[in-house]
Amino acid sequence: MAEPTDSRVAVYLDFDNIVISWYDRVHGRNAYAKDRQRISEQPNDPEVAERLSQAMIEVGAIIDYAASFGTLVLTRAYADWSSPVNAVYRSQLVARAVDLVQLFPAAAYAKNGADIRLAVDAVEDMFRLPDLTHVVIVAGDSDYVPLAQRCKRLGRYVIGVGVAGSTAKSLAAACDEFEAYDSLSGVVRPVKAPAPAATPPAAEVPVETTAAPAETTADAPKAKSRSRVKAKSAPAEAAPPKLDEQGEATQLLERALRLGHDKGDADEWLHSSAVKTHMRRMDPSFSEKALGYRSFSDFLKSRDDMAELEETGHERLVRLRDH
Structure with a gap:
């Protein structure tokens, strides 16, 4: 029982x-x-x-x-x-x-x-x-x-x-x-097929054009008006690129570290296990293994430009680097 x-x-x-x-x-x-x-x-x-x-x-x-x-x-x-x-x-x-x-x-x-x-x-x-x-x-x-x-x-x-x-x-x-x-252990992740090579753009073939007749005086103001409209219209701003899984994980780590430091001293070392727990609470789908890392320490080491890791015996401490 x-x-x-x-x-x-x-x-x-x-x-x-x-x-x-x-x-x-x-x-x-x-x-x-x-x-x-x-x-x-x-x-x-x-x-x-x-x-x-x-x-x-x-x-x-x-x-x-x-x-x-x-x-x-x-x-x-x-x-x-x-x-x-x-x-x-x-x-x-x-x-x-x-x-x-x-x-x-x-x-x-x-x-x-x-x-x-x-x-x-x-x-x-x-x-x-x-x-x-x-x-x-x-x-x-x-x-x-x-x-x-x-x-x-x-x-x-x-x-x-x-x-x-x-x-x-x-x-x-x-x-x-x-x-x-x-x-999950025992699951073989699918291998992505390599992206096809980009084909070079076709060479432009020059096209002969006949000269257009000169504009009459009556048409000139219309042309100027059209040119002013085109000058005023600015190109639309491109949307910011969407983050991939690695980028989202990096942002999640940074938020967790900042929140951890906000609760204590700014330079205080945080236990890596506590940081991971906090990250999982913020985003339960987070998994360092799904991102290709064997351990959370390996995940932290891959972000050493942002997170500083200190390994002392069995203890793993981490803090946000000063930028």
Whole structure:
């Protein structure tokens, strides 16, 4: 029998959501929408089978990650299991004691209503199992934001798992902790195809033009008026470039360090673990592993122009550099 102090975890997987999101992550934006009809009509086609194989989900990686928070008391996966895309996972899901919930779409290519069914089951389970401490939501849809908020209000620690680039930021912010599926142990991140080389612009071919007749005196004022209008119209300012994941992480680190210094002395050293915790509170989707770093210390070292790291024994201290 488990000890009363043990953490008890419930896992809810919107399986269609995670499978489609990962398919798009591997094969490109909206790839599944383009291939959907072909997948449903020709699941045994060699090319279709190969593309599905390349975008297979590592179910074990998700369940192992959820198990790191405590004892798994229930694990449910919601999907249309008659679909060829999902059917290939049935054996390994059953082998991991996952309860498969069958959902049928209301119409062809329609949503299967997993978000509503999943949310209803999760709320019911929290009242039925008062000793439940953690709720893991494996999805990326913003429709799950109210569920995450309700779980937190009912005293549960909420963990989100979603595919990077396909998860709503509002869902990540609503969770106590969020982990990108890409960064889970055992998941092989897709390799981006090299960008095609830019083709040089075609050489301009000079075109002979005949001289236009001189403007008459009556047309001259109109020409001047047009030239004044053109001179007044200034070019529109270009929008600032959108930050990538690395840039957003750098800004997040700077904000966390500044807030930490604001609470104490400006030159005070901060524990790196406290800084990371603060960053995760501000943005639960932050993960140094998802950004390609083995540890948070490596992440800090990559920002040494902004953050100063001091390693003394087992202690890691960090502070904002003076600029």
